[in-house]
Amino acid sequence: MDGETRQRRVTSSHWGAFEVVTEGCRIIEAHPFGPDPHPPSIPAILPAAVHHSSRVARPSIRRAWLTTRDRTGRGDGDYVTPPWDEALDIAAQEIDRIRKTHGNGAIYGGSYGWASAGRFHHAQGQIHRFLNCIGGYVASFGSYSTGCAQSIMPHVFGENFLTLTYEAQDSFATIARHTETLVMFGGINPKNSQVSMGGITEHQTAGWFDRFTETGMTRVNIGPQRTDAPEGCDWLPCRPGSDTALMLALAHVLETEGLADHAFLDRYTVGYDRFRAYLMGETDGTPKSPDWAAPLTGVAPATIHDLARRMASTRTLITVAWSLQRQEHGEQPYWMSAVLAAMLGQIGLPGGGVGYGYGAIGGIGKDFRPLGGLTLPQGTNAVPDVIPVARVADMLLHPGQPYDFNGQRRAYPDIRLVYWAGGNPFHHHQDLNRLHEAWTRPETIIVNEPWWTATAQRADIVFPATTPYEREDIGRSPLDDYLFHMPALIPPVGEARDDYAIFAGLAERLGLGVTFTEGRDPAQWIGHLYDGFQARATAAGVEVPTLDALRARNWIKLDIAAEEQPKPILRAFRADPDGAALKTPSGRIEIFSATIDSFGYDDCPGHPVWLPPKEWPGTASTDAPLHLVSPQPGDKLHSQLEAALADIEGARPETILIHETDAAARGVATGDLVRAFNARGAVRARARVTSDIVQGVVALPTGAWFGAPGGNMDANGNPNVLTRDVGTSRLGQGTSAHSALVEVERL
Known part of the structure; x- marks a missing residue:
């Protein structure tokens, strides 16, 4: 079997590097990358996924759309398969018709950026470059992961949220040296840190928690699941949706017991007096005390008092999972965590203050000397319309309808054509039956996709796209210290073409071929981008090989890691709040924001407040008594590789976790098939009974491919059949996936 056609090569992905064994035109094995201390299990399924029968084999056009421009039958599966040239002709003619009849503002360019860790064949960059070349498109703001935080946190700290996350937060090394108490709202889950934008090579989160244990650090996991943090952490069970109430109660203890650092508040923040009046109940008659918070959170008053005192007496880092802002009023726990950290007076100190997203992706918590990546130029978008990414169904269902977003009054554009490349909105979005209805509204939908x-x-038009394993690329992430040549491991499967070839073919038919390609083929583009990267690296004092040398070596580790890199933004601000003022209107941390207050939003007023979601344990009913949380999957990235996973006996439907008391009341045992349902839909799942989840809460991971729409039960277990499609507030308009009530019954 070890003949001339068998090869072993390393490639990269969003879940890290791995060694791939190929034989002829097939991937036959995938193995962990040697230097990775905690390699994920995800690559094991890669050979089955790449060669799965669900691959899109050839260009496909929905028959009913081709003959009558029917919109309502999307999903019926009846396609014709013309040759590539004919399919590209039809698509180019339709794009041209839409832009000439309705303008480029009638085109929505959808992509989610997770299609490949390769820097040239980055679907998001490819589709945006193409659409900008032909006159622009309606774009989206933010992500389903952090859209709410991307709206609220610039008002609080004056920085883009991702800049704040990557350039102002302490590394795990700093935390290990200095933090005495780690308070994790939503936990820090090594499962989630398996993946990272552009790839993460050495998975270190679990190893750092071993180090935290050795230092004697107190680690408190606050949330509905014990397993949201590594074993050995103290679990403080807390009802989902109530984190802001708990933070307020902790703040109340700090204020009433003289533990709040008023010197820090006076020098580094604005608006504490306005917030304090609310905290103490002077404005609404309700002090936000531990006794007030206990029935909301399920946390005993004595426990809240003890935790607040410990936080005030030790070097404390508050961390907040991205999941907390993926709920109705998700702005509030993010804002309130900053206020709580300010009251402790430790923002800007090593190992103290507040941090967001540790464990959410693998790169957060690592330190590097800055070194840019390789980015395909996307050009300029001539269309000004931008929607919050999670409001796509609202846009399609209600063209022209006004809506509020972060202080602006806007109107949804009238979208006639959706072009999607790199992503699966029927994974990311909420209330999928509603999205299915919204998907019938555009005149045309075009998708580049490897799988069905x-x-x-x-x-209506599906172009078969290559996977990252069927094309050459360069793997490089600004959150990683490795550089990879990603060889084409196998020829394209079926008639698949890479996104660049697809868009180049469309651009040529629209008379803009040279504008898109600049006369370069993929190899020339890769060389051009790499030359720029090499020049920047040399200027930064970092040695990188030539492209030919990298091809020969396959991968290198860059000399950019730093054991404990200073974080300049908040360190400098603490040292000199006048000379290194924040970019907020006041130059300070804004506990009260006059800007937000001027918006007049009752669902996001001028300082953090407790606003109960419409669906959470406090509003549970006999029809929907259980709160659903939908965490990220541990066996794949989002919904990628799902087709092959679903083939494994017993792997589908997806597993739903249910507390032993709730299971007993329903006659449910581990392994039973159950129906989870509410007024929005129903899904089938397989129960696992546990005591590691709060009573009244169930957890169903995302990622199973959406099946039957309408009143039919989704057989695979996609929780977004059940989640609410509403914005977090008029300020953030993010996803509210974690604000949903359901019932569960045994099938």
């Missing part, structure tokens, strides 16, 4: 996902099944 739920999104591809609802497209």
Whole structure:
């Protein structure tokens, strides 16, 4: 079997590097990358996924759309398969018709950026470059992961949220040296840190928690699941949706017991007096005390008092998971965590203050000397319309309808054509039956996709796209210290072409071929981008090989890691709040924001407040008594590789965790098939009974491909059939996926 056609090569992905064994035109094995201390298990399924029968084999056009321009039958699966040239002709003619009849503002360019860790064949960059070349498109703001935080946190700290996350937060090394108490709202889950934008090579989160244990650090996991943090952490069970109430109660203890650092508040923040009046109940008659918070959170008053005192007497880092802002009023726990940290007076100290997203992706908590990546130029978008990314169904269902977003009054554009490349909105979005209805509204939907996902099944024109293993690329992430040559491991499967070839073919038919390609083929583009990267690296004092040398070596580790890199933004601000003022209107941390207050939003006023979601344990009913949380999957990235995973006996439907008391009341045992349902839909799942989840809460991971729409039960267990499609507030308009009530019954 070890003949001339068998090869072993390393490539990179969003879940890290791995060694791939190929034989002829097939991937036959995938193995962990040697230097990775905690390699994920995800690559094991890669050979089955790449060669799965669900691959889109050839260009496909929905028959009913081709003959009558029917919109309502999307998802019926009846396609014709013309040759590539004919399919590209039809698509180019339709794009041209839409932009000439309705303008480029009638085109929505959807992409989510997770299609490949390769820097040139980055679907998001490819589709945006193409659409900008032909006159622009309606774009989206933010992400489903952090859209709410991206709206609120610039008002609080004056920085782009991702800049704040990557350039102002302490590394795990700093935390290990200085932090005495780690308070994790939503936990820090090594499962989630398996993946990272552009790839993470050495998975270190679990190892750092071993180090935290050795230092004697107190680690408190606050949330509905014990497993949201590594074993050995103290679990403080807390009802989902109530974190802001708990933070307020902790703040109340600090204020009433003289533990709040008023010197810090006076020098580094604005608006504490306005917030204090609310905290103490002077404005609404309700002090936000531990006794007030206990019935909301399920946390005993004595426990809240003890935790607040410990936080005030030790070097304390508050961390907040991205999941907390993926709920109705998700702005509030993010804002309130900053206020609580300010009251402790430790913002800007090593190992103290507040941090966001540790464990959410693998790169957060690592330190590097800055070194840019390789980015395909996308050009300029001539269309000014931008929607919050999680409001796509609202846009399609209600063109022209006004809506509020972060202080602006806007109107949804009238979208006639959706072009999607790199992503599966029928994974990310909420209330998928509603999205299915919204998907019938555009005149045309075009998708580039390797597999017949739920999104591809609802497209009018589907172009078969290559996977990252069928094309050459360069793997490089600014959150990683490795550089990879990603060889084409196998020829394209079926008639698949890379996104660049697809868009180049469309651009040529629209008379803009040279504008898109600049006369370069993929190899020339890769060389051009790499030359720029090499020049920047040399200027930064970092040695990188030539492209030919990298091809020969396959991968290198860059000399950019730093054991404990200073974080300049908040360190400098603490040292000199006048000379290194924040970019907020006041130059300080804004506990009260006059800007937000001027918006007049009752769902996001001028300082953090407790606003109960419409669906959470406090509003549970006999029809929907259980609160659903939908965490990220541990066996794949989002919904990628799902087709092959679903083939494994017993792997589908997805597993739902249910507390032993709730299970007993329903006659449910581990392994039973159950139906989870509410007024929005129903899904099938397999129960696992546990005591590691709060009573009244169930957890169903995302990622199973959406199946039957309408009143039919989704057989695979996609929780977004059940989640609410509402914005977090008029300020953030992020996803509210974690604000949903359901019932569960045994099948």
